[in-house]
Amino acid sequence: MASRGGRPEHCGPAELFYDENEARKYVRNSRMIDVQTKMAGRALELLYLPEGQPCFLLDIGCGSGLSGDHLSDEGHYWVGIDISPAMLDAALDRETQGDLFLGDMGQGIPFKPGSFDGCISISAVQWLCSSNKKSDIPAKRLLCFFSSLYSVLVRGARAVLQLYPENSEQLELITTQATRAGFTGGVVVDYPNSTKAKKFYLCLFSGPVTVLPKGLSENPDEDEASESRFTNTRVPFRLERRSLVRKSRAWVLEKKERHRRQGKEVRPDTRYTGRKRKPRF
């Protein structure tokens, strides 16, 4: 099982980690059920489905059906896909209302284009970032997953994926592949200042660019934006950068500004930025 404080993805593939013992936790443990249901509720909230209309949704990594049950409670119909037979057996025992599939999300979603009105995923997508076979390339699997997800969603539908990224590089890899697949959107962070309560929701839109919802925080007066926007539009660089001499201070400042726009971590600009160094450099 996962080493103390370690991440389950490092110990092996998902279908082996989620065995009967783990599946039992997702059925019996009330704290587990509570957390999963709350996250499912928040994901459904971020999906902004039209009021009072029953929708056909996809649940990725549905597991024992905890999130799916919440969807059913809200009057929606859903299809769930999971890679662990033990978790799906637990879902059958709990008599979930949605249809279940045994499948690997990294191989694509086997549905016709425009099948689903929306998609949620709770604590599943980060498993795509670890590779357990020589043939597994995380970036390729992520792109395959996001491309097929983009296809099976109705035009203008959203996908809200709650995940536990290991670090910012992993989150960046995931968002880059989502953008390459055609999605726009960003990451909504709830309770960014609390280690326990902090949750990441990757909100993806398959239609025109819309406003990203604000993340929750303990202090409602906080203005800080904890999201970075990812769009398909390119900043026209020929006009801006043609006049800049390569390696000059202005060029360095422009490059740092560009990286900030992309949401990368950049050191603050000081009087030492782009300073001419001694010849030994």
Next chain:
Amino acid sequence: MKLLTHNLLSSHVRGVGPRGFPLRLQATEVRINPVEFNPTFVARMIPKVEWAALLEAANTLHLAEVPTEPVEGYECDEAFLRKMHHVLLEVEVLEGTLQCPESGRLFPISRGIPNMLLSDEESES
């Protein structure tokens, strides 16, 4: 697996693309499950239904009383919607197989759960 889901399923074997639809259904065990009737949802799903595939699946399962095409003004026709609700949401295939029409690959269905796992050679990624 419900017939509504079967109607939207498409094979994702490498190189198959849109020719992977519809999956040929063979069922050895079927169950009728009563499901609460929601006319709004059924009416919304009617435009998405691929009728040829639905009729073929219904034939294989020897279902009676399956409408052959959407009736004019189906949103208000409760009898039609109830029939569609029964066919799409209440018929569950528990044991059987799904066959990809292009590659011939068989996906088994066990306890109502189709196994769509592909081997390394078959998957696109």
